[in-house]
Amino acid sequence: MPNLNAIQVKNIKFRYDLRLDHHVLSDVSFVVEKGKWVSIIGENGSGKSTLARLLVGLLPPESGSIFINNQLVDEQSKGQIRKKLGIVFQNPDNQFIGTTVEDDVAFGLENQQLSYEEMHNRVAEALKVVDMYEHRAKDPSQLSGGQKQRVAIAGVLALQPEIMIFDESFVMLDPLSRRELLESLQLIQAQYDLTIISITHDRNEAALADKVIVLEQGKLISEGAPANIFAEEKKLTPPFAEALRRRLATAGVSIPNHYMSEEELVDWLCK
Amino acid sequence: MNKLMMGRYFSGDSFLHQLDPRTKLFATLYIIALLFFVENIWGFLLLFAVTFFIMHQTGIALVAFINGVKPLIWLILFAVMLRIFFTGGGIVYFRAGPVMLSSFGLITGFYTFSRFVLMIFISTVLTLTTKPIDLTDAIHALLKPLQIFRISINDFALMLSISLRFIPNLLDETTKIVDAQRARGVVFGKGNIIQQMKKLVPIVLPLFASSLKRAEELADVMEVKGYQSDQKRTRYRQLKWQVRDAVALLMIVLLTAAVVFVNRL
Numbered sequence: 001m002p003n004l005n006a007i008q009v010k011n012i013k014f015r016y017d018l019r020l021d022h023h024v025l026s027d028v029s030f031v032v033e034k035g036k037w038v039s040i041i042g043e044n045g046s047g048k049s050t051l052a053r054l055l056v057g058l059l060p061p062e063s064g065s066i067f068i069n070n071q072l073v074d075e076q077s078k079g080q081i082r083k084k085l086g087i088v089f090q091n092p093d094n095q096f097i098g099t100t101v102e103d104d105v106a107f108g109l110e111n112q113q114l115s116y117e118e119m120h121n122r123v124a125e126a127l128k129v130v131d132m133y134e135h136r137a138k139d140p141s142q143l144s145g146g147q148k149q150r151v152a153i154a155g156v157l158a159l160q161p162e163i164m165i166f167d168e169s170f171v172m173l174d175p176l177s178r179r180e181l182l183e184s185l186q187l188i189q190a191q192y193d194l195t196i197i198s199i200t201h202d203r204n205e206a207a208l209a210d211k212v213i214v215l216e217q218g219k220l221i222s223e224g225a226p227a228n229i230f231a232e233e234k235k236l237t238p239p240f241a242e243a244l245r246r247r248l249a250t251a252g253v254s255i256p257n258h259y260m261s262e263e264e265l266v267d268w269l270c271k
Numbered sequence: 272m273n274k275l276m277m278g279r280y281f282s283g284d285s286f287l288h289q290l291d292p293r294t295k296l297f298a299t300l301y302i303i304a305l306l307f308f309v310e311n312i313w314g315f316l317l318l319f320a321v322t323f324f325i326m327h328q329t330g331i332a333l334v335a336f337i338n339g340v341k342p343l344i345w346l347i348l349f350a351v352m353l354r355i356f357f358t359g360g361g362i363v364y365f366r367a368g369p370v371m372l373s374s375f376g377l378i379t380g381f382y383t384f385s386r387f388v389l390m391i392f393i394s395t396v397l398t399l400t401t402k403p404i405d406l407t408d409a410i411h412a413l414l415k416p417l418q419i420f421r422i423s424i425n426d427f428a429l430m431l432s433i434s435l436r437f438i439p440n441l442l443d444e445t446t447k448i449v450d451a452q453r454a455r456g457v458v459f460g461k462g463n464i465i466q467q468m469k470k471l472v473p474i475v476l477p478l479f480a481s482s483l484k485r486a487e488e489l490a491d492v493m494e495v496k497g498y499q500s501d502q503k504r505t506r507y508r509q510l511k512w513q514v515r516d517a518v519a520l521l522m523i524v525l526l527t528a529a530v531v532f533v534n535r536l
């Protein structure tokens with residue numbers, strides 16, 4: 001089924017303070033197909049984290065509707081829907097519930113009433129993906145920011161949801177680990193046909209997505225494949241490969257005059 | 272400040288470290304109760320010997336235990352003095368109105384002192400050899416019978432472990448705010464009591480605000496991870512009863528027998 005929608009957002013509006021006229025999100029609509037990787041980009045305060053909170057039903061839209069797997073998200077359905085949905089919030093410090101790394105990863109599993117063996121298997125597996133297995137007995141005060149982010153990611157992986165939302169969850173990782181983790185996530189995504197939404201400021205990460213959504217002051221200003229988005233929206237800082245291509249072009253090198261992904265650029269340069 | 276609550280656990284792999292926290296909590300409470308059944312000097316000498324043996328077994332330096340007594344020393348001395356100077360009987364060495372010094376008073380004073388010190392030592396053994404989380408588990412297990420009165424033990428245990436988990440964060444934050452206020456020129460610990468209280472306001476308020484925000488975010492995380500109070504949950508940590516726990520309990524039984532025997536002397 002190619003056009004099964006994992007997420008469908010229809011004309012949502014939202015504001016934190018009903019006394020103010022200013023909407024944090026206004027008239028946002030988009031669709032995320034099952035099994036795709038979607039990046040959401042936009043300036044600070046453009047409403048990305050707010051959107052993520054709406055998607056998991058922590059905040060209700062003022063108008064408009066959100067469907068997860070074709071099921072409307074509302075007060076009644078959100079408990080059921082959250083079993084298919086995992087989210088890593090932006091601040092890794094305030095989402096560490098357990099007293100140790102492994103307890104924290106296990107928290108959601110305990111709520112799902114998994115058996116003891118199943119929990120231990122899943123916790124170990126998830127911690128290995130994020131490379132925190134050796135640190136499983138540590139408590140949060142002994143961890144760096146990036147390590148806490150990894151634990152939060154493991155907490156969602158262990159739940160094995162169909163849809164995962166990451167709110168700037170890779171920012172504190174060093175470049176090498178970030179690359180490795182993104183690669184592992186892509187493998188897992190392909191293997192289980194997962195849908196991933198990643199909110200990010202990292203253009204190189206966004207360039208890897210199937211689709212990029214750009215928010216500006218609460219409005220969705222454009223969406224599409226990274227190639228189109230970064231070629232059309234000249235305001236956006238492009239990913240490294242595209243930036244390099246443009247610099248080469250202005251320097252008079254006869255490079256093709258269209259967006260290039262990192263691989264395409266490397267291929268072209270090596271010719 | 273961190274030392275006060277959290278830094279108390281000393282990692283190690285002694286017999287006592289490896290004991291099940293439930294055994295340790297039970298044994299600690301039991302020995303404390305036993306202290307009140309001891310009736311003569313031989314009993315206290317026995318318990319001192321046993322306590323020092325246990326302390327030695329932890330492999331932790333004596334200083335750590337003495338440090339546990341220090342903050343309470345004035346309270347202890349006060350209680351001991353009351354005992355010594357207001358208890359009559361035996362040979363009276365000295366008397367001035369209600370105040371007196373008697374052989375009986377000296378002995379009860381010694382008993383009181385020993386009870387306090389031993390109580391602190393033995394509970395320090397518990398906190399030094401048991402991680403806070405294991406202690407929470409033990410409390411959870413010990414309170415379990417209360418469930419028949421429909422008291423939600425699971426929520427209570429989770430609350431306890433989350434509070435433990437956030438104590439260091441709170442202390443860190445306090446230090447940060449105090450430093451920030453100092454950098455703005457606030458001098459703490461000067462002026463009269465009202466002035467000093469006023470200076471605490473810019474510390475307490477931000478601390479309160481940040482704690483509320485933290486609690487809110489934490490509640491969100493718990494919610495999306497499917498936590499509901501009063502719902503059944505499985506447990507990732509499961510305590511396992513082992514041979515050494517049986518050995519420890521056997522020793523407790525022997526100790527009880529010894530105390531009963533010594534009391535007759």
Ligand SMILES: Nc1ncnc2c1ncn2[C@@H]1O[C@H](COP(=O)(O)OP(=O)(O)OP(=O)(O)O)[C@@H](O)[C@H]1O
Binds near residue numbers: 049
């Ligand atoms: N709890 C809240 N109460 C009131 N206003 C809020 C709240 N959280 C966010 N806002 C406001 O909503 C707007 C969007 O915030 P949001 O956190 O969604 O931005 P963001 O795109 O995630 O930014 P960043 O890149 O910095 O994470 C901001 O103007 C912010 O001030």
Ligand SMILES: [Mg+2]
Binds near residue numbers: 048049050090167
């Ligand atoms: Mg954000």
